[in-house]
Amino acid sequence: MTARNISRFWEWGRKIICVGRNYADHAKELKNAIPTEPILFLKPPSAYVREGSSILVPRYSNNLHHEVELGVVIGKGGTAIPESVAMEHVAGYALCLDMTARDVQDVCKSKGLPWTRAKAFNTSCPVSEFIPKERIPDPGNVTLWLKVNDQLRQNGCTSQMIFSIPYLISYISEFITLEEGDLILTGTPKGVSAVQEHDQLQAGIQDVVTMSFRVDRQEK
Numbered sequence: 001m002t003a004r005n006i007s008r009f010w011e012w013g014r015k016i017i018c019v020g021r022n023y024a025d026h027a028k029e030l031k032n033a034i035p036t037e038p039i040l041f042l043k044p045p046s047a048y049v050r051e052g053s054s055i056l057v058p059r060y061s062n063n064l065h066h067e068v069e070l071g072v073v074i075g076k077g078g079t080a081i082p083e084s085v086a087m088e089h090v091a092g093y094a095l096c097l098d099m100t101a102r103d104v105q106d107v108c109k110s111k112g113l114p115w116t117r118a119k120a121f122n123t124s125c126p127v128s129e130f131i132p133k134e135r136i137p138d139p140g141n142v143t144l145w146l147k148v149n150d151q152l153r154q155n156g157c158t159s160q161m162i163f164s165i166p167y168l169i170s171y172i173s174e175f176i177t178l179e180e181g182d183l184i185l186t187g188t189p190k191g192v193s194a195v196q197e198h199d200q201l202q203a204g205i206q207d208v209v210t211m212s213f214r215v216d217r218q219e220k
């Protein structure tokens with residue numbers, strides 16, 4: 001086996017930990033309360049999809065939404081990491097989409113059930129190339145944007161996050177040991193909307209990275 005390289009962290013099979021409602025403007029657009037504590041859920045590593053492959057609309061959904069998010073790639077693992085040293089545990093970043101079957105999530109929410117089928121399906125986590133830490137000196141102040149068929153849908157700044165990256169690393173690692181290669185999705189700003197088969201999504205982190213994905217339907 002060849003040596004593992006963090007720049008291909010998605011091949012390592014590590015955890016994907018997602019933060020929900022971390023931007024007040026997005027919580028409001030879906031008529032959710034603004035959280036006083038981070039809301040967390042998980043995606044399996046089988047959710048990863050890379051440029052060149054398509055995002056697949058699950059057969060059971062008719063309302064697949066895009067959510068553009070800053071991903072934080074863990075470089076040094078730890079348990080109960082203090083907020084003051086949390087950034088030392090970061091290897092870099094990735095631009096991510098938290099693809100969400102909103103119709104399925106709405107049913108889960110109304111029944112008080114987990115969001116797994118709405119959030120964790122195959123191709124629900126498109127990721128960009130790995131971005132080394134030095135290329136984003138202030139991850140708490142970068143612009144994330146997303147276009148569907150060249151129309152701007154999301155354009156938000158990470159300065160609007162309710163819970164900061166160091167706080168999230170500390171909060172999560174209190175009860176989930178973080179490992180090298182884990183990815184934290186830090187939540188989406190407002191502007192989420194539905195995508196259809198054959199749509200082209202393009203997303204970016206200001207001038208740091210861009211990525212594009214095509215949407216297809218899962219075959220029968």
Ligand SMILES: O=C([O-])CC(=O)C(=O)O
Pocket residue numbers: 018019020021022023026030067098100105186187188
């Ligand atoms: O599905 C949601 O609205 C929660 C979420 O992932 C986010 O806010 O990024």
Ligand SMILES: [Mg+2]
Pocket residue numbers: 018019020021067069098187188
């Ligand atoms: Mg999200």
